[in-house]
Amino acid sequence: MSVDAATVRRIAHLARIAVSEGEVPHLQGELNAMLAFVEQLSEVNVEGVEPMTSVTPMQMKKRQDVVDDGGIADDIVANAPATEGHFFLVPKVVE
Amino acid sequence: MTDLTSLTLAEARKGLAAKNFTSLELTDAHLSAIEKARVLNAFVIETPDQARAMAREADSKIAKGDAGPLAGIPLGIKDLFATRGVRTTACSKILGNFVPTYESTVTSQLWRDGAVMLGKLNNDEFAMGSANETSCFGPVGNPWRREGSNTTLVPGGSSGGSASAVAALLCMGATATDTGGSIRQPAAFTATVGIKPTYGRCSRWGIVAFASSLDQAGPIARSVRDAAMLLRSMAGHDPKDTTSVDIPVPDYEAAIGKSVKGMKIGIPREYRLDGMPAEIEKLWSEGAAWLKAAGAELVEVSLPHTKYALPAYYIVAPAEASSNLARYDGVRYGLREQGKNIIELYENTRAEGFGAEVRRRVMIGTYVLSAGYYDAYYLRAQKVRTLIKKDFEDCFAKGVDAILTPATPSAAFGIGEKGGADPVEMYLNDIFTVTVNMAGLPGIAVPAGKDVQGLPLGLQLIGRPFDEETLFSLGEVIEQAAGRFTPARWW
Numbered sequence: 001m002s003v004d005a006a007t008v009r010r011i012a013h014l015a016r017i018a019v020s021e022g023e024v025p026h027l028q029g030e031l032n033a034m035l036a037f038v039e040q041l042s043e044v045n046v047e048g049v050e051p052m053t054s055v056t057p058m059q060m061k062k063r064q065d066v067v068d069d070g071g072i073a074d075d076i077v078a079n080a081p082a083t084e085g086h087f088f089l090v091p092k093v094v095e
Numbered sequence: 096m097t098d099l100t101s102l103t104l105a106e107a108r109k110g111l112a113a114k115n116f117t118s119l120e121l122t123d124a125h126l127s128a129i130e131k132a133r134v135l136n137a138f139v140i141e142t143p144d145q146a147r148a149m150a151r152e153a154d155s156k157i158a159k160g161d162a163g164p165l166a167g168i169p170l171g172i173k174d175l176f177a178t179r180g181v182r183t184t185a186c187s188k189i190l191g192n193f194v195p196t197y198e199s200t201v202t203s204q205l206w207r208d209g210a211v212m213l214g215k216l217n218n219d220e221f222a223m224g225s226a227n228e229t230s231c232f233g234p235v236g237n238p239w240r241r242e243g244s245n246t247t248l249v250p251g252g253s254s255g256g257s258a259s260a261v262a263a264l265l266c267m268g269a270t271a272t273d274t275g276g277s278i279r280q281p282a283a284f285t286a287t288v289g290i291k292p293t294y295g296r297c298s299r300w301g302i303v304a305f306a307s308s309l310d311q312a313g314p315i316a317r318s319v320r321d322a323a324m325l326l327r328s329m330a331g332h333d334p335k336d337t338t339s340v341d342i343p344v345p346d347y348e349a350a351i352g353k354s355v356k357g358m359k360i361g362i363p364r365e366y367r368l369d370g371m372p373a374e375i376e377k378l379w380s381e382g383a384a385w386l387k388a389a390g391a392e393l394v395e396v397s398l399p400h401t402k403y404a405l406p407a408y409y410i411v412a413p414a415e416a417s418s419n420l421a422r423y424d425g426v427r428y429g430l431r432e433q434g435k436n437i438i439e440l441y442e443n444t445r446a447e448g449f450g451a452e453v454r455r456r457v458m459i460g461t462y463v464l465s466a467g468y469y470d471a472y473y474l475r476a477q478k479v480r481t482l483i484k485k486d487f488e489d490c491f492a493k494g495v496d497a498i499l500t501p502a503t504p505s506a507a508f509g510i511g512e513k514g515g516a517d518p519v520e521m522y523l524n525d526i527f528t529v530t531v532n533m534a535g536l537p538g539i540a541v542p543a544g545k546d547v548q549g550l551p552l553g554l555q556l557i558g559r560p561f562d563e564e565t566l567f568s569l570g571e572v573i574e575q576a577a578g579r580f581t582p583a584r585w586w
Contacts, residue, residue: 001471003462015417015461016424016438017454018446027458030518034459037519038406038472044479051477052484054338055308055535056295056560061337075196079428088426091437 001039002032099124100264101581104168104321107267111157111167118157118167122150122211125169129213129265134586135236137250137260139174140182141214149211156209165328166209171266173257174215175222176202176312177301181212185303186230187220189448191429199301200333201270201312208328213266217256220450221420222277222305225524226513227255229452234510237285238263238582242549245585248507251281251524257315258285262582268316268325272302274309275408276503276528279540282315283502283553286542286580288322288570289315291528293561294535295340296326298333306415307338309408309532318579319541319570323347326563342561350564351571356390358565361495365401366527368504374546375501382499382543382554385576386569396495398486403479404530405522410463410476411533416453417460423448455518484534491559497569498557500527502540506550531557539566543577551580 003011008028012019019027054060073086082089099121102110110116126143146169153167177183177195184190198206206212219229226249227235237250237259250259254271258281261269271278273291282289290313297312304310314325327348332341362383367376383393425431425444432447434440449457463472490498504526514521531538536557543554554573558566 001468007462008458011458011462011465013442014465015457016421016441016445017449017457018439018442027455030455031459031462033517033519034409034455037522038410038476041403041406041410041475041479044400044403044475044482046475046478046482049478049481051474052480053477055484055533056293056338056340058295058338058340061334061341063334063337072196076427078196079193081191081425081429081431090426091434091440093437 001035003028003035100128103318104267104316104324105318107168118150118153118211119147121167122146122169122213125213125266132263132265132586135238135259135263136233137217137235137256137263137265138171138214139186139217139232139256142181142212145181146211146213149206153209153211163207163209164324165205167211168209168267169211169213170205171213171216171257171260171269172202173218173254173270173272175218175272175303176270177303178202178212178215181215183215183303184231185221186218186232187448187450187453188231189423189430189445193428197301200298200335201302201329204328204331205270210328216260216269219253219255220453221303221416222253222272222274223416223452223456224252225276225280225521227252228510229450231450235259237507238586239285239507239550240585246509249284249510251284251507253277254281254315258282258287258289261285261287261315261317263586268314268321270312270329271315272310272312273532274305274412275532276525278313278315279528279538279553279555280503280524282540284507284551286551286582287315287317288319288539288541289313290322290326290539290563290566291531291537292326292330292563293537295338296330296537296561296563298331298336298339300333300335304419306412307419308415309412319567319574320348320351322539323351323567340561345564347564347567350567353568354390355386355568355572358391358496358569359494360386360391360393361396361490361498362393363396363398363401363498363500365398366500372505375504375552378544378552378554379499379501382573385573386499389572394495396490396498398490398530400479400482400486401530404483404533405526407476407479407483408529408533409459409522410472411480413456413460414464414473415460417457417464420453420457480533483530487534487536496559497565500555500557502527502553502555506546506548506552527555536560537563537566539570541570541573542580543573545580
């Protein structure tokens with residue numbers, strides 16, 4: 001399988017990465033090189049094989065249903081590019 | 096007094112205990128070595144004040160007889176580990192001037208045991224790369240050069256800063272992470288020892304995530320013993336990482352020098368690649384001969400799905416990366432580029448903040464997870480992954496204790512020499528290491544010799560899950576036979 005220019009633009013938008021028209025042919029070539037490389041997986045017989053969900057056979061631990069953290073709003077917003085009090089600021093989302 | 100930076104970690108620990116020198120002296124010796132080696136670009140931040148404060152504290156604990164196992168030992172920390180109050184960026188512009196308000200579990204355990212932080216080490220952006228060339232802080236120089244040449248070579252990646260700094264005697268050991276070979280490949284390129292432990296052995300909490308089902312932390316050090324000492328402090332259960340395993344951490348150092356007599360070592364025939372350089376082939380046979388001479392038994396084994404590991408990795412890892420890196424949105428931390436609306440803000444921030452390799456991988460990951468392609472790519476790759484793991488399980492079920500392979504298909508290469516036209520050329524560097532991540536197994540790279548140009552080459556040993564001890568025992572045999580390698584100082 002390979003991707004065309006329209007697909008490259010669609011993927012870029014899904015990935016929320018702005019791509020200029022000039023970058024599309026180059027990206028298309030690179031993505032197609034990667035897709036050509038992974039194409040060899042189609043020759044493997046995976047009939048009846050379970051997809052891997054956990055690399056180590058272990059039961060995922062459940063945490064106790066208790067509050068063990070919190071009250072650190074200052075820390076949470078400490079690295080934000082724009083804040084007001086303990087809120088993150090973004091451009092208007094709802095009209 | 097000999098140059099304190101040339102000691103191994105084990106030797107330094109003895110010297111500190113015997114009060115031959117203080118941690119402050121040891122730390123100052125390293126800080127001055129770092130200053131003189133800035134051309135290598137191994138450190139992205141030096142923290143001399145913090146280092147000296149930590150060294151003084153270690154000295155007072157040593158004086159009181161209350162020293163931890165790594166008391167006073169100066170280390171470098173890969174910039175993927177969150178360090179409280181010290182800028183952590185994963186060497187990406189998108190994290191900007193991110194200063195964590197918390198400490199990663201692995202580094203907090205090193206400080207608990209008395210280690211001293213010298214600074215943060217360069218790496219490929221978000222650990223995506225095999226040459227440390229994708230860092231937003233620029234490439235790292237390998238302290239090794241070809242005989243008679245002034246060309247600067249790459250130290251490998253993604254833990255290139257860690258490997259370069261350890262090889263150049265700038266720190267006594269370093270933390271690193273390995274998603275497809277990022278500890279073992281740079282270790283092989285710099286004649287250092289690097290171990291990727293079993294998935295779940297070290298907590299991933301506070302380490303910038305790349306591909307969560309593959310990422311593991313581990314040390315890079317100058318000897319097998321030093322690596323064992325570091326891993327003991329780094330490993331252990333952490334309730335904050337649900338994939339970290341709740342089993343006791345053994346005293347890895349006790350495995351050093353243990354007899355390997357009667358151990359069964361698998362030599363996988365699928366790792367004998369067409370067109371493999373004769374010197375890699377020779378190194379591999381030499382390694383096998385050393386283990387045999389130490390009493391191990393060699394058996395040929397088959398891992399039939401080996402060739403599919405790298406393509407499957409280049410679906411699974413980008414898919415997980417596209418998901419993990421969705422958090423870099425210009426809202427909660429790091430870089431923000433303005434846009435007319437929130438979508439444009441995201442798109443502009445991520446276009447400006449991510450480098451070319453990261454953009455490429457996030458896009459491929461987005462594609463293989465998108466509607467209509469998920470089954471053909473992602474689901475199939477996860478099934479192939481099951482088969483890769485089964486290959487190893489079948490092999491271990493036949494009584495094989497460990498598997499010996501080359502660590503890399505070549506020695507270090509020049510900056511800008513690979514992957515310019517085709518990204519896959521660079522990816523092939525990880526052909527021998529990536530299987531281990533796909534199967535969640537432990538793997539160690541140990542220096543074993545040099546190529547005709549005088550560049551170091553390494554061997555890899557792959558072990559059963561949670562049997563790092565066997566790798567340390569076997570790695571020590573190789574180190575004893577091959578000797579240790581130090582680059583001539585040119586910086």
